[in-house]
Amino acid sequence: MPKSYPNSVRRQISHRLRSGDTVADIGTETGISPATLFRWKAQALIDAEVRGGVPSVESDELASARAHIAALEAELALTRDVCALFDDQSVAPPKGRSRSSKD
Structure with a gap:
């Protein structure tokens, strides 16, 4: 089963991704897989209405x-x-x- 992260961690990292920090830097710093970070970044862009989606x-x-x-x-x-x-x-x-x- 995939590892679950608290919503507060996800929000903080999503904010960093939207502000320009790279997936590689955050992944190295936190140990969160790049695939997870890319998924979070994509969802953050949808939530910010930059990209279409749910x-x-x-x-x-x-x-x-x-x-x-x-x-x-x-x-x-x-x-x-x-x-x-x-x-x-x-x-x-x-x-x-x-x-x-x-x-």
């Missing part, structure tokens, strides 16, 4: 919505599994009694 705010909202949908789908699947357990065909009456008899 801004971070919108992509964060989209990711949050997708996670919420996945959680709801998992809950629905669990509900369906539980309902299947209590289907009339799978629940047997206690021994010695029929379903129609009343005490």
Whole structure:
């Protein structure tokens, strides 16, 4: 799994990239891979409306919505599994009694 960096670190480095520091210099200084830094720089340019694309705010909202949908789908699947357990065909009456008899 890729390493995760705090948002504060990403913001500081994105600011440095926008102000002209090179990816190579920042990569050497921080140990963050150049590929990650180029991705952050591209996103910083999109957020600054210098380049076209989906801004971070919108992509964060989209990711949050997708996670919420996945959680709801998992809950629905669990509900369906539980309902299947209590289907009339799978629940047997206690021994010695029929379903129609009343005490």
